[in-house]
Amino acid sequence: MVRAPNIQRAIRNQPRTYRRALPEGVRLIRLTMPSIEEDDLRAVREVLLSGLLVQGARVETFERAVARYVGVDHAVAVSNCTAALHLALLALGVGRGDRVAVAAYSWPATANVIVLVGAEPVFVDIEPDTFNMSPLALKEVLGRTAVRAVMPVHTFGGPADMPRILEIAGRFGVPVIEDAACALGTELNGRKAGTWGVIGCFSFHPRKAITTGEGGMVVTNDPKLGRKLRILRNHGLDPAATFPDFIEAGYNLRLTEFQAALGTCQLNKLGRIISKRRVDAARYDGLLKDTRVNPPVALRDSRHVYQSYVSLLPAEVAPRRSKMIAELKSQGIETSIGTYHLPLTTFYRARGGYRAGDFPVTDDIAPRAISLPISEALTREEQDEVIFMLSRQIE
Secondary structure (H helix, E strand, O other), X not given: OOOOOHHHHHHHOOOHHHHOOOOOOOOOEOOOOOOOOHHHHHHHHHHXXXXXXXXXXXXHHHHHHHHHHHOOOEEEEEOOHHHHHHHHHHHOOOOOOOEXXXXXXXXXXXHHHHHHOOOEEEEEOEOOOOOOEOHXXXXXXXXXXXXXXXXXXXXXXXXXXXXXXXXXXXXOOOOEEEEOOOXXXXXXXXXXXXXXXXXXXXXXXXXXXXXXXXOEEEEEOOHHHHHHHHHHHXXXXXXXXXXXXXXXXXXXXXXXXXXHHHHHHHHOOHHHHHHHHHHHHHHHHHHHHHOOOEOOOOOOOEEXXXXXXXXXXXXXXXXXXXXXXXXXXXXXXXXXXXXXXHHHOHHHHHHHOOOOOOOHHHHHHOOOEEEEOOOOOOOXXXXXXXXXXXXXXXX
16 A cells, blocks of 8 residues: 655654644544555556546446446446436436425535536435435425435435335335445445435545545446436437437536546455445444444444444534534544535525524534544554544543
8 A cells, every 4th residue: 555654654653742733734644545555556557658548448347347346237437426416317307497305414516416407406304313314304305395306315325215215206206316425335235325226326536435536437227328328428429329429418527547447446445445444433333432422323234334434423512513623633633524414505595595493303413423534544543542532522
């Protein structure tokens, strides 16, 4: 694995008193670190030296590898997961005047793509334990509002309750798109995330278990949707034509060859990386038992991949969360919020007139969630220090 810079290796060997006085900008315990190794560097270098850099054989190889891993017929590589979600909506014909049910607690891209196709997000509250879309709240929303699609999120790599969500969406004849950005390798009842709905969307951002820098993948078992996605991601080019023929007004959302080479190499490490994250998560769970911080919860019969390890602070500490995150950062421990209460962001609050109380579970969870460092590089000693310093912050 690529070694840390000399300054970080030196800091690692210093006593805790020195670590608390880290210079501005130096990170000792990172929120996450991608597992980039020599074989990844060789794969990228080989492509760069070839001069063949865009939408070629390596992209096709990466697509086939992801399709095989997830267990689907079609995988379409794109520039990022936002593009994947955007194209998923377009491929299903979602557009102006439509509504899409989406989790209230997520990264803004999940709702933004709905607006970008001319539709309107209809927010759905979450479960208090898994942080995923609540099936009961979804049932209530669909009972009063006609929607064209339902978009649950597998938040932080933990699966949403897909059997119940699919059953409810099916009653109303509504297709399901999975925002599985954080969930490559996540399973529920032995079935992988991204294969429950008609379309699944993955991310390869550096905070994910494996990375291509930026990058995304759309997966489906529907050949018509697979073809539509390929047309839209590449300028409207007919992927089956023997001579270039542009049959729609498409986008340029292609993945590069060197990203695909990196992704293929990274995919070979995914099992190892997930195993380490699950071990670290279990250890965090144990360390938090003696604190007032609650560990994350996964559904029964599921495999959580812990793209992020997001725990819950006591309610009375929530107003100090931002200060805590800044203080931990000054001590060499990088933490973050979980994700965003979308209806209360400036854009969606103004657009929909939302206010506190409209989504009571998200109201409670969003200000209390804190993401702790997790990566293959994280050591047991660093975990001990993270929990020690976090505990001091909430005393």
